[in-house]
Amino acid sequence: MFQKISNFLRGISVNKYSGTGTVIAMVSFAIYLLFELLQITGLLKNAFIALIAYLAFPTLFFIGIILIISGWIILRKVQGKISDKILNRHLSASEIAPGIFGSKFSRTLFLAGIISIIFFVTATLRMLTYMDRTYFCGNACHTIMNPEWEVYQNSPHARVKCVDCHVGYGLQPLIESKINGMRQMILATFDAYSQPIPTPVHQLRPARETCEKCHWPSKFYGTKIKKKVHFKTDSVSTPVYTTLAIKIDEHSGTGKAGIHWHIAPENEIRYASVDDKRQDMIWVDVLQKDGSYKRFRNRRLPRHSPGETDSRILDCVDCHNRATHIYQDPQLAVDDAIQSGEIPSDLPYIKREAVAAILPIYPDKEMALNGISSHIQNFYRKELGSSVTARLEDLENTVKTLQEIYRVNIHPQMKIEWYSYPSLIGHKGDSGCFRCHNQNMTDSTGNHISYDCTLCHSILANEEDDPFKYLKPLKSSDEGLKDKNHKMHQYLQEEFLENLK
Numbered sequence: 478m479f480q481k482i483s484n485f486l487r488g489i490s491v492n493k494y495s496g497t498g499t500v501i502a503m504v505s506f507a508i509y510l511l512f513e514l515l516q517i518t519g520l521l522k523n524a525f526i527a528l529i530a531y532l533a534f535p536t537l538f539f540i541g542i543i544l545i546i547s548g549w550i551i552l553r554k555v556q557g558k559i560s561d562k563i564l565n566r567h568l569s570a571s572e573i574a575p576g577i578f579g580s581k582f583s584r585t586l587f588l589a590g591i592i593s594i595i596f597f598v599t600a601t602l603r604m605l606t607y608m609d610r611t612y613f614c615g616n617a618c619h620t621i622m623n624p625e626w627e628v629y630q631n632s633p634h635a636r637v638k639c640v641d642c643h644v645g646y647g648l649q650p651l652i653e654s655k656i657n658g659m660r661q662m663i664l665a666t667f668d669a670y671s672q673p674i675p676t677p678v679h680q681l682r683p684a685r686e687t688c689e690k691c692h693w694p695s696k697f698y699g700t701k702i703k704k705k706v707h708f709k710t711d712s713v714s715t716p717v718y719t720t721l722a723i724k725i726d727e728h729s730g731t732g733k734a735g736i737h738w739h740i741a742p743e744n745e746i747r748y749a750s751v752d753d754k755r756q757d758m759i760w761v762d763v764l765q766k767d768g769s770y771k772r773f774r775n776r777r778l779p780r781h782s783p784g785e786t787d788s789r790i791l792d793c794v795d796c797h798n799r800a801t802h803i804y805q806d807p808q809l810a811v812d813d814a815i816q817s818g819e820i821p822s823d824l825p826y827i828k829r830e831a832v833a834a835i836l837p838i839y840p841d842k843e844m845a846l847n848g849i850s851s852h853i854q855n856f857y858r859k860e861l862g863s864s865v866t867a868r869l870e871d872l873e874n875t876v877k878t879l880q881e882i883y884r885v886n887i888h889p890q891m892k893i894e895w896y897s898y899p900s901l902i903g904h905k906g907d908s909g910c911f912r913c914h915n916q917n918m919t920d921s922t923g924n925h926i927s928y929d930c931t932l933c934h935s936i937l938a939n940e941e942d943d944p945f946k947y948l949k950p951l952k953s954s955d956e957g958l959k960d961k962n963h964k965m966h967q968y969l970q971e972e973f974l975e976n977l978k
């Protein structure tokens with residue numbers, strides 16, 4: 478068998494071109510098979526090597542085949558028509574003796590052709606599916622994608638593939654993403670990428686083609702109660718509660734529409750912003766029933782501002798920019814850890830000290846781990862005195878938890894620090910919803926886009942000792958002017974109950 482294959486290979490190597498081609502094709506074929514074996518058995522895990530292997534060996538194989546064919550074409554040019562006489566020089570008589578289905582040589586050639594095509598197609602498909610795998614996306618360009626990979630694994634989409642949001646479905650998105658991928662690989666090779674990766678990401682497919690494949694817009698209903706607990710920085714880290722009933726409905730038929738009204742199929746919101754950060758709005762248009770647009774303009778900007786004509790249709794990502802790459806706020810991350818018990822709430826000043834330990838940006842990982850540990854250990858050795866021995870295990874767990882929070886969120890190699898990627902889902906300062914919902918965005922009659930505190934959520938408690946404070950009956954001592962919040966409580970309670978109807 479081996480003898481036959483080697484005879485055949487020697488036979489097709491008619492000159493230096495096809496000779497080189499045969500060597501290249503055979504070697505790349507063999508290495509590819511070996512690589513696949515390592516890959517399938519799990520012995521090889523490095524995503525970058527896999528990428529190179531999937532790109533390089535089929536390409537080399539292809540070049541080999543082209544060289545073999547060129548060798549034969551050149552032979553034919555030099556010698557005229559390829560006659561039996563020429564074939565005889567390279568192949569044995571038994572191989573070119575004519576049979577029912579052609580000579581042995583032509584049958585082998587046919588078989589080799591089929592094997593090459595199968596090899597080529599399988600290798601390409603393997604490469605494409607491999608590149609779609611989350612592990613590949615998260616690890617091939619380790620330094621660059623590592624931060625997104627880390628925070629993704631803690632997110633609600635940890636089981637959704639990167640490509641489901643970043644590439645979308647269909648042939649055109651696939652081709653575009655591969656071309657874009659090539660560009661990014663070149664940038665990565667020459668370290669010519671920005672750190673951190675700038676947002677908003679402009680190459681994302683429209684959300685209608687990605688998010689909406691899984692989240693069906695007309696299936697958002699009702700109100701979502703969200704209870705948040707924050708801890709104060711006092712000695713006992715007193716918990717305070719904020720509870721919102723978030724109006725996530727999209728329906729506009731009833732006259733009472735909620736947050737997903739923006740993306741209901743019959744609605745369209747488009748906007749122009751000062752720059753591609755999409756932060757400072759110039760105007761916002763709302764599609765009307767008659768097909769025209771109603772415009773709200775930022776009255777603080779001059780009539781003809783730069784960027785005036787570049788508009789974008791609002792979609793999921795304009796609010797859910799951190800749907801899956803959820804970088805935590807250090808205060809809230811500590812709140813969560815205290816709430817879940819990973820950090821014991823009965824350590825004195827634990828909220829204040831835990832935040833103080835993780836807030837500084839340390840030069841490297843090693844120093845961060847040590848810095849966090851020594852901050853906590855030093856403080857509590859002093860604070861607790863001799864009774865510290867009883868709390869050593871608690872301190873150790875606290876340190877571990879804080880180190881983990883730091884590790885996941887801070888990435889010096891990509892210059893990602895606290896607050897590098899803010900979320901747009903709420904209204905920190907004048908960001909998030911308040912980019913449009915503010916008193917400066919006015920229509921032709923001077924009315925602004927509403928920023929009424931109960932437009933988007935009923936407020937059931939705002940930093941109170943009870944998560945449902947405003948729903949509880951007011952005590953008689955609260956009546957009248959004594960409780961200056963009395964009217965507000967009553968208003969919020971009524972608003973919530975009215976909204977439930």
Ligand code: HEC
Nearest residue numbers: 614615622625634637638639642674676677678798801802
């Ligand atoms: C649920 C959808 C979704 C999934 C799954 C997803 N991403 Fe993203 N990703 C986004 C969105 C949306 C943005 C845009 C954020 C913006 O424009 O502000 C983004 C942005 C990014 C960025 C730019 C930096 C940043 O944090 O905004 C990188 C890098 C990235 N994603 C990599 C990945 C990798 C790697 C995976 C898989 C491990 C992945 N993404 C999975 C939705 C997703």
Ligand code: HEC
Nearest residue numbers: 633634637638641642684687688690691692793794797800
């Ligand atoms: C392949 C399917 C898929 C795609 C694509 C997808 N999601 Fe999701 N999404 C999910 C799943 C599954 C969950 C988790 C549901 C759960 O845990 O209850 C989820 C949860 C969410 C949540 C709720 C998170 C929470 O805190 O409860 C939001 C918001 C969300 N997705 C937004 C998006 C946005 C925006 C996009 C597009 C950028 C997107 N999703 C793309 C499947 C998907």
Ligand code: HEC
Nearest residue numbers: 684688689692694701723725736739740792793796797902
């Ligand atoms: C105008 C801003 C905005 C837009 C646009 C928007 N959302 Fe939301 N979405 C929100 C807010 C605010 C919430 C509630 C936040 C929370 O749960 O913390 C939410 C909640 C959700 C949830 C969780 C619902 C639940 O029951 O827990 C999902 C899933 C979701 N959105 C998906 C989407 C998808 C998909 C799109 C695009 C088709 C989209 N959203 C467009 C603001 C928006």
Ligand code: HEC
Nearest residue numbers: 734735736738748761763796902909910912913926932933
């Ligand atoms: C790009 C601009 C823009 C952004 C960003 C935006 N909105 Fe809106 N929103 C509008 C406009 C415009 C209207 C309609 C105002 C009108 O017609 O009076 C609206 C209306 C609403 C309504 C009322 C719907 C109705 O018809 O009753 C709610 C609720 C709402 N937005 C919530 C949100 C929330 C929550 C966010 C942030 C997560 C947000 N919006 C972000 C532009 C925006």
Ligand code: HEC
Nearest residue numbers: 705719902903904910914927928929930931932933934939
């Ligand atoms: C355009 C919609 C909109 C308007 C108007 C609005 N909010 Fe909000 N608010 C949100 C959204 C969305 C969130 C984030 C919910 C989440 O965290 O998932 C939020 C969060 C909050 C929080 C919780 C912050 C935290 O994390 O502890 C408070 C408190 C709050 N809003 C109060 C107000 C007050 C007071 C007003 C009136 C000045 C107001 N909101 C107006 C949409 C709105």
